[in-house]
Amino acid sequence: MxxxxxxxxxxxxxxxxxxxxxxxxxxxxxxxxxxxxxxxxxxxxxxxxxxxxxxPGFIDLHVHGGGGFDFMDATLEAFLGIANTHVQFGTTAMCPTSLTAELSGIYAVLDCYEEALKMNDTGAAFLGIHLEGPYLALSQRGAQDPIYIRDPEPSEYMGILSYSPHIIRWSAAPELPGALKFADYLTENGVLPSLAHTDAIYEEVLEGFNHGFSLATHFYSAMSGITRKNAQRFAGTIEAGYLIDDMDVEIIGDGIHVPPPLLKLIYKIKGPDRIALVTDAMRAAAMPEGQSILGRASDGLPVIVEDGVAKLMDRSAFAGSVATADQLIRNYVRLGEVPLVEAIKMMSQTPARILNINHRKGKxxxxxxxxxxxxxxxxxxxxxxxxxxxxxxxxx
CATH class of the missing domain: 2.30.40.10 (Urease, subunit C, domain 1)
Structure with a gap:
């Protein structure tokens, strides 16, 4: 060169x-x-x-797809197509992210990552796999397929981790039976546990944090807030994310999943050193609005993309982001009213620090x-x- x-x-x-x-x-x-x-x-x-x-190049810790492809398709065309799509919007490195699926579907993604890693010479670099699920709270499943949601099973997650050296992050609900032992095993093997799709109360999140759950996946989305049981109120995952100073949070900064007042609140409390902007983009990112599919093209969930976001067909809930990295920067500057330097830090230096690659990337x-x-x-x-x-x- x-x-x-x-x-x-x-x-x-x-x-x-x-x-x-x-x-x-x-x-x-x-x-x-x-x-x-x-x-x-x-x-x-x-x-x-x-x-x-x-x-500095943008580092996307959480991305499912784009350009008409999803990583769950588990094809070389999909992996490279997503990398080639997001590089056009400033993403220089990404963590390909799975969805809750049957075991064979997860293994197919891991196999394809191995192949795509060798062939990816035109798009954003791959940093390692992020598994989202299947160990999630059913009550906070969002658009994740409930058929495959289950509690952590040691023989299963040990087998998955031994199968691939490329898993660097795993999102799960910390309150599930066996979740703390699961987190311990992840940290022992250099994998980042991230709390997600969770109904945990503050005390459960704090215990999870002490076992390695140091990052909150798509903060505010699919997680508990304050709940009331009889006369007593309980702080939830959101409040825990604020109260635990060393908890990092990732934000889908499309201005829709997290509206402008909350963008400002998160920034005010956590600051740019604890916020990572993520696209959490599905296959319809950088595509025209209209009908699409969340997850595998063969058997995924039909969704409608309109108003800058994917929704369930009955419009009852969001079904994924179609954001791009440079859009996240624009949104946090304009909607969140933060300085450009700090918006870019949240898309570069902070994600690099979370992944422990800040000695070579992020600035x-x-x-x-x-x-x-x-x-x-x-x-x-x-x-x-x-x-x-x-x-x-x-x-x-």
Whole structure:
């Protein structure tokens, strides 16, 4: 790879931005950055930012699909199609995410990931698999298929983890029988337990946190709030997410799953260092509105996409996000009223820290991976670089 020199733009750093700045990339790494311009070798590729923003690449911890594909399809075409779709919106790295399914369906996704990891050279990079379910609270199942929801069974989850080394995160309900032993086993094997689709009260969440449940999956969605039993009130998962200072929360920042007042509240209480923006996108992301399918194309749930979100056919509930990464940035700046630098941190540096890859990804720093995004003044992605290689460029 030759060197690439970005110049004459606003460079987004961890806690500030450099006006009229530059970034120099050498191969797969960031070699230098700073204010003004520098002399570069004649064979260096020069990209004039013309005042646009240069941001760290966006890391999506939770994504199911896009471009007409779902990871549950378990085909090479689907995996690569999703990676190629989201790279157009600034996603440089992602965690392919499953849905609750029968055991054979989960294994099919794991098998396909192994193959796709070797073939993915044109889209967003794969960081590892995120399993969502099947160990969920039936009462908080959302659009997850209730047929497959069950309690953690050691022989099952041990078998799954021994089958694939690529599982890095597993979302489950911490109050289920056996969930704490499940979390202990995950943490012992370097996998992040994440609480999701849960009816837990505060005390159960706190106990789960002490066993490794340190991230709240799609905060506010499919989780308990304050409940009342007879005369007594109980704080729920949402309140626990706020009260436990070291609990990270991920937000579907489409402005619909979490409306603007809640975007502001979460930011006010948790701050950008504890918030990870995620698309949680299903197959209809970057596709025209209309009918779609949540989950596998062969036997998934029919849904309707309208008003910027997927809904059940009877419109009784949401059935998935169709957001893209740059849209999350725009929403948190405009709807959540947060500074651009902090919105980008929630889509880059904070997710990198949650996954323990913040020593090489998530910010513009010397020696870090050259994962970069050019955003125009309206915060739409116009170029995406993954490991020093331009994967998407809107203009020549």
């Amino acid at each position: 030759s060197k690439t020199y970005f110049y004459n733009g606003a460079i987004i750093l961890s806690d500030s931005q450099i006006s009229n700045g530059y970034v120099l990339v050498d191969g797969t790494k960031i070699l230098d950055f700073g204010h003004g311009e520098i002399a570069v070798e004649s064979d260096t590729v020069k990209i004039n930012l013309n005042g646009r923003y240069l941001s 513009i720093e010397k020696g870090y991976d050259a994962d970069l995004v050019i955003l125009n003044e309206d915060l739409f992605a116009e170029l995406t670089m993954v490991m020093g290689d331009i994967k998407f460029q809107k203009y020549s």
